[in-house]
Every structure is written in structure tokens, then in C-alpha cells.
Amino acid sequence: MPDNNPTLTPKAGLIVPTVAALSATEQAILAELYLPLTGALAYSLYAALRSLQREPGDLSRRRSHAELLGILNVDLPTVVTARQKLEATGLLRTYYQQDQIGELYLYQLQAPMTAKQFFDDDLLSVLLLDTVGETRYQQLAADFTPTTVDLSQATEVTADLLSVFHVDSQKVTHTPTEIQQVRQQLPESATRAAAPALATTNFDWQVLGQILQQNYVDLDQVQASRQLIVTESRVYGISEVEMGKLISEVASLTTGKFDANQLKLAIARRYQRPSTPAPVATPAAASAAATATSQSPATELTAAEQQLVAVAKQTSPYDFIEALKKEKHGFVTSGENRLVHDLVGRGVLSNAVINMIIYYLLQNRELTTLNKNLLETMANDWQQHQIATPEAALVYLKQRQQPKPASKRRNQRSNGRPTRKEVVPGWAKKSATSAATTKGSEPSQAMTDADRQKLAARIANLGSNADKEG
Incomplete structure (x- = not known):
């Protein structure tokens, strides 16, 4: 959902314009191909919106999102997440407007590919x-591959239309007005949202x-x-x-x-x-990431956090989560790989920001595996707050962890839960130490061209060594 979208409330109205019913083939495609991507709740939301269809002529006859929540028996954030999955896969287009009655969302259902x-x-x-x-x-x-029948030895004996039905030749030559009007009313073809970019x-x-x-x-x-x-x-x-x-x-x-x-x-x-984790990146990408890190405000981040930022920028999400899991003597599950791939495929958050989400959940929250709901909630929150860099992600996390009122602090101390310090994984320290030392004694000093070339060569060697080991 775009960052400038208004906050959805249960009182907001909704209208689902009527569209053509799905054919049996389209229903099969929706269930077999789209359902594994969107999940059961988004699939149910698609069906629920179809049940709420009506002609959009009178905008005052609108339903509310509270009614939709009652049909699905879930909360509003869950519906928003499911709606975004329908939008991302091209099954739904969402429009928003305000009038004298209040807020209104128009949900234009799209036929599956x-x-x-x-x-x-x-x-x-x-x-x-x-x-x-x-x-x-x-x-x-x-x-879904159509089967072909060998007709090379067969002769077609199919009857044609005019041999079975009698059609007035005058009406064929001069199309009746009723037919012309219907042709103008019907669209040439059903339109659907473009594939996610x-x-x-x-x-x-x-x-x-x-x-x-x-x-x-x-x-x-x-x-x-x-x-x-x-x-x-x-x-x-x-x-x-x-x-x-x-x-x-x-x-x-x-x-x-x-x-x-x-x-x-x-x-x-x-x-x-399973493979030996090695940050693989292009020399140009690694150089640009190192330069951006050296130019970031050093006053807001500790040395350990700067190392974490450097590794997050130079490592792919798959290698990043694999290295974190291996440091804990674990492995990346197939479900985690799908979650990361889905998040990257949306093309909204950068790799570095996605790495920071992974780090926060696995390291700070001490989860053994990525939780789908937590991952999507956190990604949605960061997208809405326009978190575009790992530096901004750390600053945002610090702001959310500001000291609470005295009464709450006393309650927390009574629970015996110590304040957690930022810990950089061992593999990240090794990967970022060489890059950090090339910056010089001053944290804000920019890297020279020679430093960037050395860093690019080092990363290229990492990639070649991984190839040899594989």
C-alpha cells in the first residue's frame, strides 16, 4: 500500500463494482496458482468481496469495513495485509475518495491471469x-498444459451455424439498434492490474x-x-x-x-x-554501500552498529539469514526462504532494510525462525514510516525503545528483565572489520578510491572462493 494512503478504519465505507463471474478454469487457476502465494485469508477476502458486489451507480448505498470484518472474523490489520497480497498479485485494484458521507474505498476485482x-x-x-x-x-x-489430440487421420464433420439456424440476412447486413447499443455498453476485454514491478x-x-x-x-x-x-x-x-x-x-x-x-x-x-555463507555482491554495489556507510551520521550509531550496517548493505537477504542461522547452529527453513523471497519480490524495501528486519527478529527478538505475521507487520510498519536505509532503521528502533514513564520502568524492573544491548554477530564483525579499518581514525571520513577498489577486490575474492568450494 502506498505510503500516502489514509489510515483505514472499520467505519470507512466500501463498494465492490460488479464484474463478470469467474469461469471454472479461472477458479481452478485462482485455487491452484494464486492461493499458495496469497494464503487462505487473502483467498477468503477475494471471495468475500465478490459476495459484496453491487452496481456503483448510487455511492450512498455503501457497505462498511466493519461488515467485512464480521464476514471474515478477523481484525483490521489482518484484512489490510490480505488486501495488499491481492493487490500485489494483480487480483485487486483499490481506489479511495471522500465525499459528504465520509471515507469510501472502491475495490475493483480483477480476473486471474x-x-x-x-x-x-x-x-x-x-x-x-x-x-x-x-x-x-x-x-x-x-x-495446466492443454492436451493435444492427433487429428491427422480424422475428417472434420462439424455442422456450421447457418446449416442449423436460419438468420435473417437483412439483420446481418444492417445490425439492429439493440445489438449496437449492447456492444457499446460492454467493454472490449476485461482489464487487470499490471504485474508487480x-x-x-x-x-x-x-x-x-x-x-x-x-x-x-x-x-x-x-x-x-x-x-x-x-x-x-x-x-x-x-x-x-x-x-x-x-x-x-x-x-x-x-x-x-x-x-x-x-x-x-x-x-x-x-x-x-546448505552452503558456506559468503556475502556476494558486485564490486560497484559493494563500493557504493561502503561509501554510503562512511557518509552516514556517525554520531547516531555506535561502532558495532556501523559494522552491522556495512554488512547489511553488502549482503543478500538469503546469505544474511543463512549466516545468522548458522552462527546459532541452525539452518534456513523452506518457509523462511519463501518469506524472504516474497518480501524481496514486492520490490518495496531495499535488501539492506530487509536484512535489518531479519536481524531484529532473529537476533534482538531471539526467535529461532522467522514468524510470518511479525515479519509482514514489521515490514508494513517500516514501509509506512518510509524506512529506506539500515541507518534509518536503527534510529527508528531506538526511537521506539525510548524510556517509558517512571511507573512503567518500575514495573519492568520488577519483572527482572534486563535492558538488551545491541549485539553484532561474530560473522558480521569479521566481514565488516576490514571495511571499517579502511575508513581511517575519523568515523565520518569518506573512503578513497583506492580503499573502494580494495574492498571491491576483497568481495570479489569472497565470491570466487565460494565458487571453488561449491
């Missing part, structure tokens, strides 16, 4: 693959293009798969060089073309498995 459109969409198909796994993904693709990234397409050109890969197809490449690069921290290798592996040696589904599967097989 066709199965082919869904599997051709990079974001949705990647999210589905990570949610249900490779085996189920292949099964769903097979279920990713935020701008610093992925170096020129470097990737040079690598693929040397391997005779079809660059036109690469251009058409930009969204898929950006999604996977952000989630797993795949560098341009590594992405070039992956694409070259699945590309045809004769035509230079590659199957996008094969690329998704290759990435899933390589990165969704």
Missing part, C-alpha cells in the same frame, strides 16, 4: 516455484551483456527476462558474472536461446541448499 500468462510472468512464477517447490511446480505446469537496482546490465555475448546467448531474450534476472539477483545476491554463467549453462548451444523456467530451476537448485 490465464495459466500461460501466469507461468510466463517472471515474478509470479518465481514466487510460486519457491513456495511450492520444484516437484509441485512441475506438476502444476503439467496440469521491482524497484530500480544497481545491476550492471552492460557487464552481463558482454559475458553473454561472448557465450553467444540471445540478448533479445535476456532483455525480455530482465525482471526474472533482477528478482533472482536481489534475493540470492547473484553477481553479474555468476548470473552470466547460469544463463550460459541453460542456453542452447545452437540457437543461443534459453528457457526461463530452466533458469529458475537452475538457480533454485544451486542456491536453495
Whole structure:
């Protein structure tokens, strides 16, 4: 939901304009392909909104969100989260206005994509693959692949329309007025929201293009798969060089073309498995992150927090959570991987901010695994407060942890719960120590070009060492 959206209240009115009923095929697509992504509550919200449909001619005849809450038997924040999932997957478009009666939301329901459109969409198909796994993904693709019948030996004997029905030739030549009016009233085709788009990234397409050109890969197809490449690069921290290798592996040696589904599967097989955590980033991205850290206000962050910020900026979310879990002698569950992938795929929060959310939940809250409700609530809160950098995230967390009134402090002390200090993981200290020492004795001193080149080379070596170990 955009940051400038008004706060939703149970008293706010709602109108759901009438749309065409879903066909049996569309209902199957909604249940088999969309439900794993949105979850049961968003699926129920979609059905509830359909039950509240009416012609929007008279805006005074509106329902309230309190009625919607009663149908679903949940609270308002839960409905907002479910609504955002419908919006993100293109099943709902939301509009807001105010009139003499009060606040009003118009919920325009959208038909689901066709199965082919869904599997051709990079974001949705990647999210589905990570949610249900490779085996189920292949099964769903097979279920929605139309079967073909060999008609080469058959002769068609189908009756045509005019051989069965009598049609007045004068009405065909001169279309009746009633038919013309109905044609004007009906839209040409049902419209739906555009597929979710990713935020701008610093992925170096020129470097990737040079690598693929040397391997005779079809660059036109690469251009058409930009969204898929950006999604996977952000989630797993795949560098341009590594992405070039992956694409070259699945590309045809004769035509230079590659199957996008094969690329998704290759990435899933390589990165969704236990591996030695190593922050992998492009030299340009690592240099920019280090420079931004050196220019951040040092007065607000401690040295340990500055180290944490530096690592958060240079590490992909997948590597970040894997390193945190391994330090605790744990592992990343498939559910956690789906949660991180879903959050990155929304393209709203940066990788560094997502890393700070992961750190807060696993380190400060001492959770053994990421909790879906907590993760989404925290991400939604930070998005609404426009938290765009890890520095801003730490400042925001400190503001929320300001000392409470004396009576509350006495109660807290009586509970015997000590004040928690910020602890930087051991792996983060090792990764950030070298970057911190290059800044000089003054925390606010900017990095030189030579320092940035050394840091970029160090990160590149980390990536190459990981390749050798794999």
C-alpha cells in the first residue's frame, strides 16, 4: 500500500463494482496458482468481496469495513495485509475518495491471469516455484498444459451455424439498434492490474551483456527476462558474472536461446541448499554501500552498529539469514526462504532494510525462525514510516525503545528483565572489520578510491572462493 494512503478504519465505507463471474478454469487457476502465494485469508477476502458486489451507480448505498470484518472474523490489520497480497498479485485494484458521507474505498476485482500468462510472468512464477517447490511446480505446469489430440487421420464433420439456424440476412447486413447499443455498453476485454514491478537496482546490465555475448546467448531474450534476472539477483545476491554463467549453462548451444523456467530451476537448485555463507555482491554495489556507510551520521550509531550496517548493505537477504542461522547452529527453513523471497519480490524495501528486519527478529527478538505475521507487520510498519536505509532503521528502533514513564520502568524492573544491548554477530564483525579499518581514525571520513577498489577486490575474492568450494 502506498505510503500516502489514509489510515483505514472499520467505519470507512466500501463498494465492490460488479464484474463478470469467474469461469471454472479461472477458479481452478485462482485455487491452484494464486492461493499458495496469497494464503487462505487473502483467498477468503477475494471471495468475500465478490459476495459484496453491487452496481456503483448510487455511492450512498455503501457497505462498511466493519461488515467485512464480521464476514471474515478477523481484525483490521489482518484484512489490510490480505488486501495488499491481492493487490500485489494483480487480483485487486483499490481506489479511495471522500465525499459528504465520509471515507469510501472502491475495490475493483480483477480476473486471474490465464495459466500461460501466469507461468510466463517472471515474478509470479518465481514466487510460486519457491513456495511450492520444484516437484509441485512441475506438476502444476503439467496440469495446466492443454492436451493435444492427433487429428491427422480424422475428417472434420462439424455442422456450421447457418446449416442449423436460419438468420435473417437483412439483420446481418444492417445490425439492429439493440445489438449496437449492447456492444457499446460492454467493454472490449476485461482489464487487470499490471504485474508487480521491482524497484530500480544497481545491476550492471552492460557487464552481463558482454559475458553473454561472448557465450553467444540471445540478448533479445535476456532483455525480455530482465525482471526474472533482477528478482533472482536481489534475493540470492547473484553477481553479474555468476548470473552470466547460469544463463550460459541453460542456453542452447545452437540457437543461443534459453528457457526461463530452466533458469529458475537452475538457480533454485544451486542456491536453495546448505552452503558456506559468503556475502556476494558486485564490486560497484559493494563500493557504493561502503561509501554510503562512511557518509552516514556517525554520531547516531555506535561502532558495532556501523559494522552491522556495512554488512547489511553488502549482503543478500538469503546469505544474511543463512549466516545468522548458522552462527546459532541452525539452518534456513523452506518457509523462511519463501518469506524472504516474497518480501524481496514486492520490490518495496531495499535488501539492506530487509536484512535489518531479519536481524531484529532473529537476533534482538531471539526467535529461532522467522514468524510470518511479525515479519509482514514489521515490514508494513517500516514501509509506512518510509524506512529506506539500515541507518534509518536503527534510529527508528531506538526511537521506539525510548524510556517509558517512571511507573512503567518500575514495573519492568520488577519483572527482572534486563535492558538488551545491541549485539553484532561474530560473522558480521569479521566481514565488516576490514571495511571499517579502511575508513581511517575519523568515523565520518569518506573512503578513497583506492580503499573502494580494495574492498571491491576483497568481495570479489569472497565470491570466487565460494565458487571453488561449491
